[in-house]
Amino acid sequence: MITSFQNSMTRILKQNLGDNMNTAVFYITDNGKKTALKISEKIECDVFDKESLKNIKFYFDNYDSLIFIMATGIVVRKIAEFLKSKKTDPAVIVCDDKGKFAISLLSGHIGGANEIAIKIAEILGGTPVITTSTDVNEKIAFDVFAKKNNLYIKNIENIKYVSGDIVNGKNVGLFSDVDIKGNIPKYIIENKKCESNVFITALKKDIDKRDVCLVPKKYILGIGCKKNTPFCNINNAVYDFLKNIDVKSIKAVTSIDLKKNEKGIIDFCNNENIDFITFTSKELEKVEGEFSKSDFVLKTTGVSNVCERSIKCFDENAVIIKNKTIYKGITLALGEIDFVCRF
Amino acid sequence: MITSFQNSMTRILKQNLGDNMNTAVFYITDNGKKTALKISEKIECDVFDKESLKNIKFYFDNYDSLIFIMATGIVVRKIAEFLKSKKTDPAVIVCDDKGKFAISLLSGHIGGANEIAIKIAEILGGTPVITTSTDVNEKIAFDVFAKKNNLYIKNIENIKYVSGDIVNGKNVGLFSDVDIKGNIPKYIIENKKCESNVFITALKKDIDKRDVCLVPKKYILGIGCKKNTPFCNINNAVYDFLKNIDVKSIKAVTSIDLKKNEKGIIDFCNNENIDFITFTSKELEKVEGEFSKSDFVLKTTGVSNVCERSIKCFDENAVIIKNKTIYKGITLALGEIDFVCRF
Known part of the structure; x- marks a missing residue:
């Protein structure tokens, strides 16, 4: 919910980034402004100038995605004190002021920053910079899988074990109560316990400390x-x-x-x-x-x-x-x- | 000063990153380990596995540069609570675990992260990702100039005005007590007051609120x-x-x-x-x-x-x-x- 706007805001209604995501774009320099406006021509977003950086908490709490057209160092320092968890924090994307790079900085998976970085790089003719290891290694990330399939991640703290095993070339077990379609990657082994496992079930379930339980909203x-x-x-x-x-x-x-x-x-x-x-x-x-x-x-x-x-x-x-x-x-x-x- | 080492550390002595900089490299995944070791073959650094991420404060306080081979989101969350200022914080560089990108995340100028990102990308055959606007726009950054010329930056909080004016295409005034050599960019105007100005002087000096004073250590x-x-x-x-x-x-x-x-x-x-x-x-x-x-x-x-x-x-x-x-x-x-x- 957005309850107030700064004077420096320009509201431009365009195609949404998805899931009714509301998006704020911040710039500092003149080149940054050009880059911000290029983004705002293609997606629905609110564009803010550097004055708004004084009140980042407001934007962090009220927007689903924040795109900063400035140096990463400024952004890291500005958002540091407001970080809560990757379950709830907004997607944060950083572009240099010429739009050469669009870096997925925070909440790459659940927050959707990776997808947004790809979209922004497409708009700006730049390069998306994505560092999450499952994406870098072109492996499945179960937090992304959960988000796409409307599954609640019950043990988000264990996603790292599952992702870690996958990117390190190990197999991961999969146990599901619901129908599964599509191509299951070969390192996902159905109905066989591995070092880390994913359970897709609507039933209450005790799991081991390297396992993840995904609850289908059915x-x-x-x-x-x-x-x-x-x-x-x-x-x-x-x-x-x-x-x-x-x-x-x-x-x-x-x-x-x-x-x-x-x-x-x-x-x-x-x-x-x-x-x-x-x-x-x-x-x-x-x-x-x-x-x-x-x-x-x-x-x-x-x-x-x-x-x-x-x-x-x-x-x-x-x-x-x-x-x-x-x-x-x-x-x-x-x-x-x-x-x-x-x- | 490094007072203790984790068990997970491998000390490898190579060419230093410069200015007796001590460097820590952290990895999580198996690919990340390969990438970390590739770096350690070329530069002097200490390599740490994911266990060390539990005690980032120690490394933040005791190393000049930290290179993380993992997702930016992990790094931002890990370092957030230890940030102090760009005058003192270590250089922070993030690489994906395949070494495709080397992002200068924090302390790009004074900390030297931009230079390190370029060097790391060279070693890994990847792309350096630099977002500081002076570098993106190929303009001079007076904090980098000060570091290279052994000048103390007295009003670091005003560097942003000088850099901002420069990247926005304005002229900046320069007043110096010491000899200046090399090619002065055309947007740096000697001995003429502009909206923002740089003074290079060993004398105590009252300056305006958009000016920077650089003190030569002479x-x-x-x-x-x-x-x-x-x-x-x-x-x-x-x-x-x-x-x-x-x-x-x-x-x-x-x-x-x-x-x-x-x-x-x-x-x-x-x-x-x-x-x-x-x-x-x-x-x-x-x-x-x-x-x-x-x-x-x-x-x-x-x-x-x-x-x-x-x-x-x-x-x-x-x-x-x-x-x-x-x-x-x-x-x-x-x-x-x-x-x-x-x-």
Whole structure:
């Protein structure tokens, strides 16, 4: 969310860098300005002059990608104190002011800096400078794989072991609950334990200290509840309901639009970083299929079932794998959607 | 000073990177190791594996240049908390593990990272990636000029104005007390005030807020003193003696070897970051020329004059521009050596 703009900003709307990424471009010199404007002709971005460098924290917190047209040393010093983790930090790209190089400096994989550096170098006619070892060695990076396939990385601190083994020419084990398509590289061995391994599963799983667990976001959680149901009741109910299923496998929580401001549900979704999507009673009613019915729910909402129907509203191909289950003032249902991982 | 070594270190003595620079090379992957060893075949450096990355502070504090064979993101996160200033931080260079790129990441100018990146790229057959705008635009950088010409940069925070004006195509004024040789670029205007200016002078000077003062290290301070003369007496005497001359223009303090452990002198030299060089009474006696004499000094040291003679011992071509001056228990003399700045 961007809450304010500096005077020095020029907003130019163009093609987005992807995934609704918002992008800030900073320049210092006159050549840098030309380079920044060349970028802004091709991609949607906000362009800032050197005055904005005084308040980098704001841009670091509010933009998905930061492109600096200046010396790497300036950039490293400017961003140093705001670094948190490669899971959350924005992509940082540095170009010299003539656009000869576009360096992927920070968050090359999950943040997408490598891809952006390639795109920027293309725009400027320069060279993308990418140093992540999986890319340099043209090997698969499971953090990139996870991002592309909508998998939650549960043990991001272990990605380095898997990547390290791969670039060092070792095999890595792969165990998956979901369908895998595409060409699996020959150093990825399915269903055989190696020194480091990748598990793709929606189930809660204890793993060894060099392994990574990737959780496919393949479930939709339908929910109904009484007004003002507290967060902790909802949280406890969901965890009990899911049992051995990892909560990170929930792609979305669905309900009726009457609940769109229901604080307990919103807090739960924010806490777990899950989208919350609601539908009108008319939309819910239109869904075809057999659903359990409640006269009380019908009387208060105008539709006889919220939790199951809202799942089908989200995706008509979703399969209800757990029917309506009643907790104190809460109803829950779980739907599974098609999920395929592609190499 | 390096006080301890990790087990993972391999010491290989080769040609030095220059100015007695000590260099640490870090790798993570197997390819990275090959790349590190290729570097170590050509330059004197210590090679460390990934275990050493756990204690980067030690290497940051004790090496002049750090070469990391790994992704830029790892390096930026590892060094972020130890950054101090571009005046003191080591040169940081990042190479991908195949050696395709050698990026000058930090301390490109004063730290020498740009030059090292060029050398490393040459060794690895890769591309040096340099982003400092003066280099990108093939313009002069006065911080590099100062380093090459043994000039102390008094207002390093203003270098950015001078460099900015130069890369933006503006003229910069130059005022120098010392001889200048070589080709002065056409955008450097001698003896004409511009929006930003460079002063090369050994005199104390008030400058405007976009100007830079570079102090030539062209003086040798000869000193003699009674045993256990306190630091503050020496400090006060020197500042009084120098008057309008900037203390940063002193290249070396010289004396007799009897004084080599004299705490007050040593503290003064450490405080001002000046070399302290002593000579034996035999060496002092051999110097030709007319010097003021002291029977007391002759009796205690075996030579009739320390402060003036030690200057001539340091450089026989030095001209004594201030003869022996006596402060309480201290004698001082000032010598000037040949000093030329070259573009």
